[in-house]
Structures are given as C-alpha cells and as structure tokens.
Amino acid sequence: MSFAISILLPFYNARSTLPACIRSIQEQTLEHWELVAVDDHSSDGSREWLQQFAQRDARMRIISNPGKGLVSALNHGLQHCRSELVARMDADDIMHPRRLEIQLAHFQTNPALALSATQARLFPEELIQAGYREYMRWQNQCCTPTDITNQIYIESPFAHPTVCFRKTAVESIGGYRDGMFPEDYDLWLRLFHSGQVMEKIDQVLLDWRESPDRLSRTDPRCSRESFDRLKAEYLAKDPRFLARSNNFSIWGAGRKTRQRCRHLLDQGFQPRAWIDIDPAKIGNRLQGIPVVDIQWLRQNSASFVLIYVSNHGARDEITEALIAAGFTRGKDFLPVS
Numbered sequence: 001m002s003f004a005i006s007i008l009l010p011f012y013n014a015r016s017t018l019p020a021c022i023r024s025i026q027e028q029t030l031e032h033w034e035l036v037a038v039d040d041h042s043s044d045g046s047r048e049w050l051q052q053f054a055q056r057d058a059r060m061r062i063i064s065n066p067g068k069g070l071v072s073a074l075n076h077g078l079q080h081c082r083s084e085l086v087a088r089m090d091a092d093d094i095m096h097p098r099r100l101e102i103q104l105a106h107f108q109t110n111p112a113l114a115l116s117a118t119q120a121r122l123f124p125e126e127l128i129q130a131g132y133r134e135y136m137r138w139q140n141q142c143c144t145p146t147d148i149t150n151q152i153y154i155e156s157p158f159a160h161p162t163v164c165f166r167k168t169a170v171e172s173i174g175g176y177r178d179g180m181f182p183e184d185y186d187l188w189l190r191l192f193h194s195g196q197v198m199e200k201i202d203q204v205l206l207d208w209r210e211s212p213d214r215l216s217r218t219d220p221r222c223s224r225e226s227f228d229r230l231k232a233e234y235l236a237k238d239p240r241f242l243a244r245s246n247n248f249s250i251w252g253a254g255r256k257t258r259q260r261c262r263h264l265l266d267q268g269f270q271p272r273a274w275i276d277i278d279p280a281k282i283g284n285r286l287q288g289i290p291v292v293d294i295q296w297l298r299q300n301s302a303s304f305v306l307i308y309v310s311n312h313g314a315r316d317e318i319t320e321a322l323i324a325a326g327f328t329r330g331k332d333f334l335p336v337s
Contacts, residue, residue: 003059004032005100005164006081007089010065010073012040014091015049017209021091022053030100033087035060038077041068046091070215071178078167078175087164092209099205103164106201114169114196115188117158118205119143127210134312143200150330152192153231154315154337156185162206169196181230182222189234224260231336232263235306240330244304251275251318252308253284253291260337261308272303298325305333 007025011018025035037054039047039062047062054060063080065073078086085107087100099118106116119140122128135155142148142157151157163184170176173190176183191198215222235241241248248269250261253276265271274291276282284291297303305322309315315335327333 002032003034003083004030004104005034005085005087006083006167007033007035007087007100008038008074008077008081009035009089009091010038010040010070010077011042011046011050011091013042013044013046015042015044015046017092018046018050020094021089022050024095024097025089026057027097028095028100029098030104033059033100034082036077036080037062038065038073039063040065040070040073069178071176071183074183075175078170081167084167085164086167086170088161090161090209092211093161094207094209096203096205096207100164102201102203102205106199107164107166110197110199112197113166113199114191115158115163115165115198117164117198117200118162119200119203120159120162120206120208121204122210123207124210127212132210138312140202140204143202145197145199146330148198148200149192151335152189153235154335155227156182156188158184158188158198158200159206159208160184161208162200165191180221181226185227186230189230193234193237228260228337229263232261232267235264235334235336236267236269238334240334241304241306244302245269247272247302248304248306249273249275249292249297249300250306250308253278253281253286256310257308257337258286260310261306264306271306272300275305294321294325297322297327301326301332307333307335308337310337 037050050062054062065076087103103116107113122132122136139157142151148157173194177186248271250271253274271289273296274286274289275294275297276291277293281291282293307315307318309318322333
C-alpha cells in the first residue's frame, strides 16, 4: 500500500491525550496517510489502547523504540516511514482536519521545498503565560523562507508537531541528533546550513497543548543555556557572519547580553563595540571594548551587528532603528536572541 504522507508519532504514557490526537488524525480530509506510532516504553496502557485502533485501521502501525528517549524514538520511527513526506505529530496535540491535505499541496506546488510547517494555536487558554504567548506571536509571523533565514537564530521558528519534511532531506544530514540541546531546533539549523528551503503556511493547522510538564519546561536540553550554546555553534559557521566577523558589533551591553553571547566570543570572536541606548552605559568599556550608541554605527556602517536583546518589543525597535540607519536585515545585521 502506498501513502501520500507518513505521520511520525512518538509517545510515552500519553493515555489521557491520545484519544483526541488520534481522532484528529482519523478526521483528516486526506485519507492516504499512514501512522507510525513509536512506543517509548509506556506503562500507562497507551500502547494497548492504541493497539485497539490499529487492529481496525490498516493505516496504523505501532512499533517499539529499541532505545530510550525521544531522539531514539524519532530516528527509529523515521526508518519505518514508507512515504517520502513525513509529518510530525505529538500525542498531546490536535490536527486541523485539513492539515495533511494542505501540507501535501504545499509540497506539490513547491518542488524545491524540504520542510513545510504551519502556524499553531496554544491551548488551553488558561495555562498560556505571557512569554509563550509572545513566542507564538513571533513564530506565527515568521513564515517565508526569507523570514526564516533572517530570524533563525532568535528561537526555534517551528512548532515541531506542525512540521512535514522530505524524508530524504532529513536522512541526508543524519536524522535527529542527540545531545544537550533541543533536537528539533538543531535539526532546523542543520537543514538551514545545508541549503534546504523551509517555509511556513500562514494558517493555524495545529492546536499545540501547553502544560506545566512540557519537555521545553522540564528538560535541561531545552534550557536557555542550551539554546544559546546551540545558536553560537551554528552562528559561528554562518557565511553572513563569517564574512564580517573581523568587524562586528553586539547590540546590548547588559549582564544578560554578555551571558548569552559568551558562547560565541569563547570561540575567539571579538566585537568592535557594544551598542546601547542607555546614557549611563555609553562611554564605558566592557572587557576592554567600548560601549557606544547608534550614532557610532552610522559612522561605522561597515560593522555587522548581532542583536542580542531578547525582549521582543525592544528587538523590533532595534531592527527598525538599524533599517532607518541604512542597515539591511540578513546582510548587515542578524537578531540572535
């Protein structure tokens, strides 16, 4: 049997959320899918419950993770996916009924595309905190290949369970990588650095469940430190930065900025200046490097700027100020936090 899309669904002790997830898959307008559900040693009856559905639906297969953990489950499941297009799904999320149909059409009309993601909606509403709400606002606006190229070092630009990718593209770079970093963000960065085209459909096609025990909150691989280290690893190899690395500046002169960028500076890169708007900081020297204002940038327009200010509103204002000063996003500056 041939399938238009393989759905890769790792699960662990997800008995309470699997029914809604599976129902949303079965209600897809695209019928030619297969579900590859990878049991990561569940002990709450999840596998037994799902097995009942698999016995009645030949499109569903349940396999066991021979290793342990999410990365092992993802790579093992990927090997068993029989379609070239692989849609990720998590056991606690809900697909829009037309998600697979729309993503399949996206690939069919964009043959160069390696990855198609969608916008997402967090739920339940009462659990969403301000930080995640702002993150989703940013992520849902980061859609085009140019948006993703120029903003990939801010945060992970995709909600993992919204992604559909070409299996050969992911396998060509070694699949998911295990380590002290978020495995999905690492994969997007490697796809980006290998020249693959990634795009997001500007439609909300997934309800993304928020919960206090979400891995991004509890797993040390998803800590701020892990994100900063991972960004620095790839930024240090980015041709846009490397071409100007002998003449670059960092926007932000606070303690948090210096903490975030130390992973890059520890690789031997040294900025010409720290940029700040705080009059109390301008004129000081940090680590022997002067703190200057935007007027300095106007006089030193050849300097490449890395924006390490993490506040979304402040970063937007800095971006506007740089553009007004004649700098081009992606060519003359990159937001990194």
